[in-house]
Amino acid sequence: MNATQASAPLGGSAPNAVGSVGVAYLLHLADNAVVLGQRNAEWCGHGPILEEDIALANVSLDHIGQARLLYQLAAARMGGGASEDSLAYFRDETAFRNYTLLELPHHGPLVGYAASDRDYAVTIVRNFFYGALMVLVWDALTRSADADLAAIAAKSLKEARYHLHHAADWVVRLGDGTDESHARAQAAVDHLFRYTEEFWLPSPAETEAVASGAGVDVASLRAAWDALVDETLAEATLRRPAVRGYVPEGKLGRHSEHLGYLLGEMQGLARAHPGATW
Amino acid sequence: MNTPALKEWPLWEVFVRSKQGLEHKHCGSLHAADAAQALHMARDVYTRRQEGVSIWVVPSAAITASNPDDKGELFDPAADKIYRHPTFYAIPDEVGHM
Amino acid sequence: MYTQAMDIPDVAAKPAGVSRTPDAQDAAFEARIDTDGRIEPQDWMPEAYRKTLVRQISQHAHSEIVGMLPEGNWISRAPSLKRKAILIAKVQDEGGHGLYLYSAAETLGTSRDQMLDALHSGKAKYSSIFNYPTLSWADVGVIGWLVDGAAIMNQIPLCRCSYGPYARAMVRVCKEESFHQRQGYEALLVMMKGSDAQKAMVQDAVNRWWWKCLAMFGPPDADSPNSAQGLRWGIKRIGNDELRQKFVDATVPQAEVLGVTLPDPDLKWNEARQHHDYGQIDWAEFWATVEGDGPCNRERLATRVKAHRDGQWVRDAALAHARKQQQRKNKEAA
Numbered sequence: 001m002n003a004t005q006a007s008a009p010l011g012g013s014a015p016n017a018v019g020s021v022g023v024a025y026l027l028h029l030a031d032n033a034v035v036l037g038q039r040n041a042e043w044c045g046h047g048p049i050l051e052e053d054i055a056l057a058n059v060s061l062d063h064i065g066q067a068r069l070l071y072q073l074a075a076a077r078m079g080g081g082a083s084e085d086s087l088a089y090f091r092d093e094t095a096f097r098n099y100t101l102l103e104l105p106h107h108g109p110l111v112g113y114a115a116s117d118r119d120y121a122v123t124i125v126r127n128f129f130y131g132a133l134m135v136l137v138w139d140a141l142t143r144s145a146d147a148d149l150a151a152i153a154a155k156s157l158k159e160a161r162y163h164l165h166h167a168a169d170w171v172v173r174l175g176d177g178t179d180e181s182h183a184r185a186q187a188a189v190d191h192l193f194r195y196t197e198e199f200w201l202p203s204p205a206e207t208e209a210v211a212s213g214a215g216v217d218v219a220s221l222r223a224a225w226d227a228l229v230d231e232t233l234a235e236a237t238l239r240r241p242a243v244r245g246y247v248p249e250g251k252l253g254r255h256s257e258h259l260g261y262l263l264g265e266m267q268g269l270a271r272a273h274p275g276a277t278w
Numbered sequence: 279m280n281t282p283a284l285k286e287w288p289l290w291e292v293f294v295r296s297k298q299g300l301e302h303k304h305c306g307s308l309h310a311a312d313a314a315q316a317l318h319m320a321r322d323v324y325t326r327r328q329e330g331v332s333i334w335v336v337p338s339a340a341i342t343a344s345n346p347d348d349k350g351e352l353f354d355p356a357a358d359k360i361y362r363h364p365t366f367y368a369i370p371d372e373v374g375h376m
Numbered sequence: 377m378y379t380q381a382m383d384i385p386d387v388a389a390k391p392a393g394v395s396r397t398p399d400a401q402d403a404a405f406e407a408r409i410d411t412d413g414r415i416e417p418q419d420w421m422p423e424a425y426r427k428t429l430v431r432q433i434s435q436h437a438h439s440e441i442v443g444m445l446p447e448g449n450w451i452s453r454a455p456s457l458k459r460k461a462i463l464i465a466k467v468q469d470e471g472g473h474g475l476y477l478y479s480a481a482e483t484l485g486t487s488r489d490q491m492l493d494a495l496h497s498g499k500a501k502y503s504s505i506f507n508y509p510t511l512s513w514a515d516v517g518v519i520g521w522l523v524d525g526a527a528i529m530n531q532i533p534l535c536r537c538s539y540g541p542y543a544r545a546m547v548r549v550c551k552e553e554s555f556h557q558r559q560g561y562e563a564l565l566v567m568m569k570g571s572d573a574q575k576a577m578v579q580d581a582v583n584r585w586w587w588k589c590l591a592m593f594g595p596p597d598a599d600s601p602n603s604a605q606g607l608r609w610g611i612k613r614i615g616n617d618e619l620r621q622k623f624v625d626a627t628v629p630q631a632e633v634l635g636v637t638l639p640d641p642d643l644k645w646n647e648a649r650q651h652h653d654y655g656q657i658d659w660a661e662f663w664a665t666v667e668g669d670g671p672c673n674r675e676r677l678a679t680r681v682k683a684h685r686d687g688q689w690v691r692d693a694a695l696a697h698a699r700k701q702q703q704r705k706n707k708e709a710a
Contacts (some may be wrong), residue, residue, distance in 0.1 A: 048687025
């Protein structure tokens, strides 16, 4: 990676002036959206109150919508018969480039085949960490040299602001609510925070995207993300944990034990009818 | 920590003025714990997040109504809450659960 | 449970505004009904009318909420992103309909918690169609086509219901519901043009759901105790048998276009009546399911009870936070 590009997220002069972002980068963004869309939809019919059921379904729908636009764009550029569904349903775990944070089930740390009740605190804190990032990412991508991606970013930014607002408000309600909600919220923060470390280490796809002027150097967003997160955690009377050791590698295609189960459920029916139209 | 005196999220009435509209119209109600949440929910449910709409949310208990049929006759505004519902009356904290 | 006494005016007994003799109130109410006028929340109404409406509207709301479960069952496994998005949107709409209806019911002096207690304790009913399992992806399309189709037939007349808030909620609901039916039908159309496996999936779903949907309209008018009063009060506008006949007549040509066989050997056009004749509905099975012994009754209820219980800490947290904020505001103002 070029040192000068670290401070100019969308800068750098690329050999081809019409900066077109690589498919790998689009898939990273799309995989994030489809995996989180899948997780949030799991609350449908089970939410803590009807109003939240509707709110989360809304958030999930937005993510699926973003995934569709991004997969469609990637497929168009790949050609060779690729489609939004071939990308979402017929790639294996190792091909998925989503953040590990997003594939985790809605409960505290447990192995892939353990079962537990869903914890709304985990859902909310995860949505908050990711939402705080994506508001910054989509905002930067509205200035992408890739016009198609910039258009998707403009639409997604509005949605991301809405998602962040919803999640941040709830982080505060839970953190500064009852003793029980505070304990659950703190446990969720303690569990999930280290998964955000992955945000700041560029993947080859991101590096290539930044070089072409079409992507964003996420490391440059860290200070703003930290500020937003710290402000909300403080208002929520929650502590930010110290993080060390293992950094997840979901966007490099090395996932947790959970993605296999998630994709098995998501893809199984489609894969049972290869070539079918729905 | 003390448990909340109200067990249920209060009811809010929702009024929406559409983009081309001249005034706010009553759409219905929803439950929310606070005004920010009521607004957010109202946007989700009653406007499907259309842009350029204006939303008012008002605690149902704050509304006083008159019976439109009783024009010309005396009516008692003190009795006229919009819904005949006991939970619209706030219970002092000291009372706790009821 | 519910708050009693304190310094709350005895609003239940005292009609809003005017003191009229009971006969005068009754006469005014009846006159309004007779001229197809609307009754609004603050108008005087007979207690039986209020009770009937609370029961009907809240059970309608419960149906929307419980109805999210059999369809929600397939969100995570939808075989394309487009279908996944359509299904999430549909289930979200149903949640929204539940919200409009709980809202309408609350205008009659009940509360969300009271209504949910009635549902969770088994006292309140919901549409029994949701006591059957969704066993394949095709069930989702069939529910859109047949179950929503039947629901629309029931619901359109309710847009002219005598009780204002219910009628207005139904107008909103109907607008969205017709979209759902079209989407379900379209999904089936695509499958019926697809592989043999897809066609078999659709036919199997139709075989399981057809008779249950016919029963959705309720028992024959002769056997329906509540119908007569509902009709009198402008709550129910059209009888069960008439609605069921309309549904059959509308659906047969749709089935022909799809290329599915409706599982009724007695189904045939009657030239003299200008309607389709159809076979015998298994009312014993219908009643057994309505009474609680269908395939999924216990599961549906237990799932709703669990969601409510598990969510208590979340609801409590939001209230606690709101109270803290209020106290802080009061301190600042002081």
